[in-house]
Amino acid sequence: MKDQYLFIFAQAHDDFRVPELYSVAELYGFDLVIPEDFDVARPFAVLELEKEEHARLLARRCVLIRSVYEFYARGSNYEELHVGNRAARPKWEKYIPDTSFKFVVNGYNQSVPQHRQKQVIEHFSYMDFLGKIDMKTPEIILGCFEEYRDTTGSIRQKHDDDGNFREVFFGRLVEEGSARPLVGKFNVKKRAYFGNTSMEAEVSLLMANQTLAAPGKLIYDPFVGTGSMLYTAAHFGALVFGSDIDGRQMRGKESRPGIIRAAIQYGVQQRVLDLCTFDVTHNPLRCGGIFDAIVTDPPYGVRAGAKRLGRKKRRIGSRPDDQPYIPPTKPYELSALARDLVLLARYLLKPQGRLVFFLPTVTEEYQEIDIQMMLCDGMEVAANSLQDFGAWGRRLVTIRRTTTFNYSSPTFDADGGDLGVNGEEHAPAHRDFREKYFQGFKREL
Amino acid sequence: MVRLITHNLLACHAKGCTTNNFPLQIKDAQLALREAEFNPDFLRGFIPRIEWAALVSAARQLGDESLPNEVPEMIDDDFLRGLHHVLLEIHIDEGAMVCPNCGHVYPISSGIPNMLLAEHEIG
Known part of the structure; x- marks a missing residue:
């Protein structure tokens, strides 16, 4: 038998x-029922859970939960709400005799003036709570x-x-969302070390939740840059490992590497397993199946x-001042990179491990097949969320390794073009994203 | 940084260097000991991935003789605590890792190893 909980979400x-809800439920291993008419445009939703403890776990971990x-009860007017609330008496009658309480009345999209708050509260007088009203440390809060x-x-x-509201909701506070304040804690502007492409705090927290980060897990960022995703995954207890082709991003200018300085600021330096400079397409990892x-x-x-x-083309003549030696690099086209990343993840992840990454795409051209065609045997899409910037957007794609078969390390030489599911050539919207971006996403005529 | 767990995962990957390319030899190491959180579940899960002989020899080279030659059949808390120390608490902050086969030198600076290959070393 499942119980109903009223969730208040941040509208972001x-x-x-x-x-995020499904990921956190999977992390802690409990069921969650989201109603079919769930509307993300509304901040209120009633979800079903088996235990109150599960609601608390969600509130402590989901960045998008306010409380x-x-x-x-709920209703399109107060008559309906009170009918529902009277029927829900078994849920609240235990608080009647001597539980101290506080009542809050809030509006979404419009504030509720004080004189109306008072009226609203008075209409609940039939509940007949005998405990004292305590505004500071009540035993329960009714909202x-x-x-x-x-x-x-x-x-x-x-x-x-x-x-003249759309709907009104009533319930007892179980838990204030305590993950949401982390958005302030991980604010990039207050970070000891960051770069111009550092991921914003809220999104890097959402990414960490998609990875199911937890103590005892090992999580890897192969394009670690300034380390934004390491801090949030480590905050949730995971050991983290990062690599980048360009060591300068990880180091910064001081002798102590920048990522370590930021990790110290967040108290997670013990959990930064190591940082390495290498090109993930020529990586020195000895075996696969190591990352969660x-x-x-x-x-x-x-x-x-x-x-x-590699080189774009042969350089003519020699450059004598290559000290210390910096190997040449060549551009990495996005759709090739994305397919390689999925193959690499299948090799490096443990079974049931997750690959979580952002894929920028052209809003008007995007089709679901763009994601499907990146997949390979044994890798399945678990989630795909759009962050919309208008003409373009980026999709946070979560792919799960479903196979226990150990595939060999990919060769990173697949440039045979993008094949659709039925073998026909299909150019995904994210192919040559850079060129499209700088052309302002104008379609070719 | 460059903990022995990382050292145990890194092999020389220069073009054609496919045998005797692991473990990398540690040279001129400046060591530091830093406490890490003990998580027995992580260690139990990671043991099957460890190349044990390589870990034992790397630890001994750095002056830590605590590990047995073989993974014991009975994995108890004492063993895990010792393994935890060797895998996660010994850091190589400066020095280099050298391929025993091709001699490629991977320098370690401020705890970050440079595993990049030169142009002639990639396929």
Whole structure:
């Protein structure tokens, strides 16, 4: 028998909300029922869970959860709400005799003025709670939330719509979301070391949740750059390992590497297993099956270009001042990089391990097949969330290794073009993303 | 940095260098000991991935004689604590790793090894 919980979500990264909930439920191994009419445009939703403890685990780990309440009732008006709440009496009657409590009334898209808050609270008087009202340290908090429609752009007086809400919800606070404040903790601007392509805090936390980061796990970023994803995965307890073709990004200018300085700031330096300079297409890793997750934001050529070892073309003459020796690099086209990354992940991940990475794509040209054609046997898409920037966007793709067969290390020479599922050539929207970006995403005529 | 767990995962990967390319020999090592969180589940999961002889010889080269020659049949807490120390708490901050086969030198600077290959060493 499952119980209902009222979730209040942050209205940000809508497309990431469901994957995050499922990932955290999978991490802790419990079931979660999301209703079919779940609407990410609304901050309130009633989900089903087996135990209150599960609601607490979600609230402590999901970055997009503001708070979780035990669900008592909902309604399109207060009459409906009170009918539901009377029926829910078995859930709250245990608090009647002597539990101290506090009542909060909040509105979404519109504030509820104090005199209305008082009226709303008085209408709950039939609950007859005998405990004292305690505004500072109540044993329970009851919350009533009026959800108004977004009226941006229309002209109206401030309190014209008072009471004319879309729906109202009522419940008892189970847990305030405690993962959300981490967005402030990992704020890039306050970080001891960052670069111009460092991943923003909220998204790097969402990425860490997609990896199922936890103590005892080992997580790898093959394009580690300034290490944004290492800090959040390590914060959740995982050991992290990073590599990059360009060691300068990891080091910064001081003698102590920049990533280590930031890791010390966050108290996770013990969990940074190691950082190595190498090209992931010529990597020195002796064996596969070692990582629980691979998390990365591959360079896609707009601010930082993707490079691999090799030369674009032969250089004429010699350059005498190559000291210390810096090997030449050549560009790495995005759709080739993406396919290689999936093959590499199949080799380096443990079975059931996850590859979590961002794929930039052209909004108008994107088709689901673009993601499907990156896959190989034994790798399946677990989630695919869009962060929309208008003409382009980036998709956080989560791919799971479903096979236990140990494939050999990829050769990184696959440049045979992009084949669709039925063997026909198909150019994914992310192919030559850099060129499309700088052409302003104008379609060729 | 460059903990022995990492050293145990790195092999020379220069073009054509496919035999006797592991373990890399540690040269001119400046060591540091740094405490790490003990997680027995992680260690148990990682033991099958360890090249044991390579780990034992690397540890002995760095002056740590604590590991047995073979992985014991009974893996108890004492053994795991010793393994934890060797794998995760010994850091090579400066020095180099040298391929026993082709002699490629992978320098370690501020704890970060440079595993990049030169142009003539890639396929």
